[in-house]
Every structure is written in C-alpha cells, then in structure tokens.
Amino acid sequence: MGRNYRITVIKGDGIGPEIIDEAIKVLDAVSSVKGFELTYIDALMGGIAYDVTGEPLPRETIEKAKSSDAVLFGAIGGEQWDTLPRQLRPETGLLNLRKELGVYANLRPVKVFDELVEASTLKEDVIRGVDLLVVRELIGGLYFGEPKGKEGNRAFNTMVYSESEIRRVAHVAFQTAMKRNKKVCSVDKANVLDVSQLWREVVTDVAKEYPEVSLSHMYVDNAAMQLIRDPKQFDVILTGNIFGDILSDEASMLSGSIGLLPSASIGDKFGLYEPIHGSAPDIAGQGIANPIATIASASMMLKYALGEVEASECIDWAIREALKDGYRTKDISQYGAKEICSTSEFGSIIANYVGKCRK
Ligand code: IPM
Ligand code: MG
Numbered sequence: 001m002g003r004n005y006r007i008t009v010i011k012g013d014g015i016g017p018e019i020i021d022e023a024i025k026v027l028d029a030v031s032s033v034k035g036f037e038l039t040y041i042d043a044l045m046g047g048i049a050y051d052v053t054g055e056p057l058p059r060e061t062i063e064k065a066k067s068s069d070a071v072l073f074g075a076i077g078g079e080q081w082d083t084l085p086r087q088l089r090p091e092t093g094l095l096n097l098r099k100e101l102g103v104y105a106n107l108r109p110v111k112v113f114d115e116l117v118e119a120s121t122l123k124e125d126v127i128r129g130v131d132l133l134v135v136r137e138l139i140g141g142l143y144f145g146e147p148k149g150k151e152g153n154r155a156f157n158t159m160v161y162s163e164s165e166i167r168r169v170a171h172v173a174f175q176t177a178m179k180r181n182k183k184v185c186s187v188d189k190a191n192v193l194d195v196s197q198l199w200r201e202v203v204t205d206v207a208k209e210y211p212e213v214s215l216s217h218m219y220v221d222n223a224a225m226q227l228i229r230d231p232k233q234f235d236v237i238l239t240g241n242i243f244g245d246i247l248s249d250e251a252s253m254l255s256g257s258i259g260l261l262p263s264a265s266i267g268d269k270f271g272l273y274e275p276i277h278g279s280a281p282d283i284a285g286q287g288i289a290n291p292i293a294t295i296a297s298a299s300m301m302l303k304y305a306l307g308e309v310e311a312s313e314c315i316d317w318a319i320r321e322a323l324k325d326g327y328r329t330k331d332i333s334q335y336g337a338k339e340i341c342s343t344s345e346f347g348s349i350i351a352n353y354v355g356k357c358r359k
Helices: 016-034 047-053 057-068 090-101 115-119 164-177 194-207 220-229 241-252 292-304 309-323 343-355
Strands: 003-011 038-045 072-073 105-111 129-135 145-151 156-159 183-188 214-219 236-239 264-266 271-272
Touching: 003 016, 003 047, 003 156, 003 292, 016 038, 016 105, 016 292, 057 090, 072 090, 072 194, 072 292, 090 271, 105 164, 115 156, 115 343, 129 164, 129 241, 145 343, 156 241, 164 194, 164 236, 164 271, 164 309, 183 220, 183 241, 194 214, 214 220, 220 236, 220 241, 236 241, 264 292, 271 292, 292 309, 292 343, 309 343
Parallel strands: 003 038, 003 072, 072 271, 129 236, 183 214, 183 236
Antiparallel strands: 105 129, 105 264, 145 156, 264 271
C-alpha cells in the first residue's frame, strides 16, 4: 500500500482561494515526485460559510477536519461580515475550529531570506540571518477567557490561564528549542498581571525538565522593542495568545512581507496549517497575492502532520531557489526581481522547481 493522506482544505475568504490553489499545485508536484498521494476534501469556513450555510463554522467542517490527517487553511474575513454579531463573524469560525481541534500550540517561524534582506524596513545587519520561532498559545488566554461580554456601557474580556494550559504549550516550546539553538525566551507581563505571574512560574518549572535549554523571561513591551532592536538574540519565543498574535505580526516585518510567514497549529491529535496573514480583501481576485506563506504552511504540514520530511524540504528548497533566481510577486517586487509574477505564475514556478528537487 502506498502512502495516501487525506487533507481537509479550507480556502475561506478574500485571497484565501487564490493562495490555497497554489499550495495545492505545489503539493501535487511534490507528492508525485516523492511517491505519495493526497486526497483533498473541501470544507467551508468564514464569511463564505456564513453566506452558504448561515454559520461561520458548519458542523460538517469540524467533522471533515477531525477525520483527516491534516487541515490546510487559507484566510477568512472581509468587510461585508464585520457588522455581524460576534458569534457569526468569520473570525469566530476560525477560533472555534482551533478550539475544536485542540491545537494549543501555534508555531510561527520567522526566517529572513538572504535574497530579501532589502525588503525589510530594518537595516540589513540587524536582520540578516534572523531565524526565530514564535510559539504562541492558541486556545486560551484573552481570546477565550470567561467572563466576557457587554453590560450597558461596559465591555470586558478576561485573560485567564490554568497551570495545565501553560504547561503543555511550554513543553512544545522547550522540545522545539532542543532541535534548534536551545534558547527559550518566555514573554509575559508579570510585573502587572497575575495571569502572567502564574505563566512565569509554570514555565520556570517546566524548564527544569530541559536542563540543556536556557530560559529567559521578558516583559512583552520590552520584547516588542527587542524584536526590532536586535531580533537575532531570539531563538524560541514562548508566549500567550494575544501577545503572540501581536508579536508575530511585528516579527513578520523582519522578513519584509507578511506574505512570507507560515504557521503550524498543533495539539495532541490534530494539526491546522495556515499562513499568518489575513484575507487581504483589498487585493483579492487580482492575482497579486504572495502564495509563499501558504506554500510554506503546506510544507510544515508535510513535515509535522504527515512525516514527509523530504517533501517538506523540497518545497522549502524550491521557494529559496525561486527567490534566488529573481522571481517575485508584487509585494516584494522592488527587491531583486528579474521577473514579476502573478500568484498563479509564482505557484507554477515553485511547482516546477519542486520537480527538480534532488533531496
Ligand atoms: C492570526 C489572526 C487571527 C488571530 C484572527 C483572524 C482571528 O490574526 O491568526 O494571527 O487573532 O488569531
Ligand atoms: Mg494575527
């Protein structure tokens, strides 16, 4: 029996469908080179799901996701759904899917491509060689805490973490650090927040199980500053849901375009793979979106969910080769472009390089 995997594909809204199509093109190329088969199961989520079914996350999507080997997701959201009640908003669909799948650790690697150092707004010597990983807690904290809501002219959310929630994501950070440069920087706001005090205590305790990894703590405001001042000091950044959301967008700018960064959301059972950027409705349908983040997310999926490490390496190699040879989408076209490509041309180019991969 050959290797055959079932992938639930959620294209979503805005540029979601365009970038996912390119990821699939590349996955098809790499699976044929590496001799495995992928079966795709389409599922609805976000604004489109609301339009079709009246809900941002239909039950059917959850079932499909849970019965497949991995979920590949594009992006959701758009102005036309912004006035819906919170329960019906596209973003709620995504948050509920993450919760349903129990994907508590969101890995967001930030690697600066040598070919694109100029694309960053920061100086070359600050960012050349940056290679860090944000491990963001994804299904707790301020996003999910109770109580929340609106009462008269007050509105509130709660930042809450239990010891076990902190512990499990901390283990992911330390385990990943063991395979990297063995440094974890835990980011919190323990000088002000009780929840951060607990975060710090639990992370310090988990660290005892990883004596080879050096642990530091940093307040989130300082971390925001240090990321710009000297990003190379970081290896793994471990942080909670809201801080990780903010810091990962900030960190994406080290690489020059938010269209470059992939992510893997993992838990004990399931995995969800998605670019860190949003649905960019302003450029949807124009064929100018950068598919790299989604293609690189597909690569993370091959590695983490399917164990197809060579195939994943082939995709990463192909992305680098395409950049080296001067192919660029519009967002990064000012930097070393020999040829400016549409979303779909760029996907075909990567797929073509994958065919030449010798890994
Ligand atoms: C992200 C996004 C989401 C988040 C939104 C779309 C709900 O910003 O994945 O970073 O805040 O987690
Ligand atoms: Mg975000």
